[in-house]
Amino acid sequence: MASPKNSWVLKGFFSTLFVLICLLAFLLTACQKNDQQGTASKEETAPTASVPQTATPAEGAEKALGPGDPVIEVDGVKMTKGQLDTEVNRKLESIRKRVPAEKLPQVKTNIQKRLIDDFVVKTLLNNEVNRLKITATEQEVNEAVEKLKSSLPANVSLENLLKKNQMTREKMREEIRLGIQINKLMVSRTKNLPKPTEKEITSFYKKNQDRFKLPEAVHVRHILIARAPDDGEKVIAEKKAKAEGLRKKILAGADFAELAKSNSDCPSKSAGGDLGIVSRGQMVKPFEDAIFSLKKNQIGPVVQTEYGFHVVQVLDVRQPKTVALDERTKGMISSFLLQQKQQEAFRKMVASLKEKANIIAYMP
Template identity: 50%
Template structure:
């Protein structure tokens, strides 16, 4: 069996198994849905319980050809596992303190074995059912997978970082499509929720569809430190008051922020973006949420220093209505949820009938 980068490939496999046929929203749609829908429930893919190991857990299998785990006769050898661990550590080694490397190595070993078991179970099942995937389906799935990646991240970068070839990537995506067919079949092809299910979900989770009160604010901070004496504090407050007077006289807020603010947002002209309650310290929050739009508020003192705040926009709290857009978002969420549950059920069934041996765990 050839060497594979299981951690990356199994993630791709799982993603495709859940999203290929169901479809996935654009990144923009996902951001909007995330504001009102609860997070997708975590699907714990329970892996097969191994037959008690034939050697003690502390035993090291030195022979590269020795089997570490066997799944229905398919073996992962010590040499293959060592290569996987070595490659994984090469990617993250510099980020891990030396004293933690042994624990990281142990965790990697367990995770890679679990991923090998899961992939082998799924591969055996699609082969048993003689499920196939065309080149066109694989190409379309790759396009859908690309759409789920964060901005600036490419499939090529993922392959390079994890040392996997395009052929391996296509094989894994093909497996994802095949697994997806099995999952859909287990649901009788009925994934789309009914109007009743959508309405019931909305009513049951109405609190999740509430958009909190927010303000779009910018500020200038004249920072203070615990070491500042009364004279220094007075001077810093006076500087903040002087800047406020300049703003009231028509000075450009962004320009003054870039030149005077001690907060990182100065690079953006003091812009903090949208803020909801609970994100900022109380004195700042109270001022920002009580100020009139566009007004230059009085200097506010916090533990960080002296702030001059301007509110550019104030959005009152609201509840998202059950319109067609919301129905579509809920339907997509429920479809993914059904697929996740069916996928977990499939893995559980495969586990129950699998013959798995783990040596020297």
């Protein structure tokens, strides 16, 4: 079952370390749960990236390329067909089960184009930070590694993450180092951007009221006794009885969090079963119906879903409301608007670098 996350009122917040995050995003996708039903693949739904318009098609670009042949060249730096195919296959493998077979060819094409464009942008930025002699210290790299570690789920280690993504620790540090250098480049280009005015903040708030509406939600925790697809009737009955027994213990005064830690089959067990704030549409229907029928602090009946049996408790109930334009909200809006300006500055910088670069495309 998908674990809900506390949502920002403003969607699409843009971190000042966005470049580093983008470079490491492929690593973090390994942490995402793949069992969410109805979730479309990003590679399927995201806008297709394209080779920059400044790229010059090479002579004979229509011919079939071998593994050692370049597919794109940026100021003399080349990506080979073999390198591209390796990355494409790795990404396809991670999403294959979530994409209908008939859509895989288009998804593959989208991934290819996105990887090529990413290579172009990364190479241009790498060349620019080197030209400007922007560096990253070992301490900065170490701190970024620790930050990455702290962002991982409790059940995912950095070593397992690297292994799953077929990346060495040295390669990871190299990517992080470049991310830090690019971030320094962006800081230097955006440090003089004007801060959003009070008028801009108020105007954004009035024009984007939907962004500030908080839906009905509940703060919930649960204990999951998971069932397997091949469980027989006897095993299912035993698991249901276990869940009922845990519920009785809680009603008799036992500590919910402690029982969750020692009995739950959900990763949330490490947090005492706490799933955080949940809105409608985030959970499977039987679970959603159960938790939204409960009052604050109420222990509900055992809920059966496709995942197993759940002992649930609602810790708080939040009624629908619109967030007021107070100082905290103004600060969030100000940050969001400033980050939009930073994104635009980044796009303009990359566009300028592309115009000056010699980019040759070898794929049709």
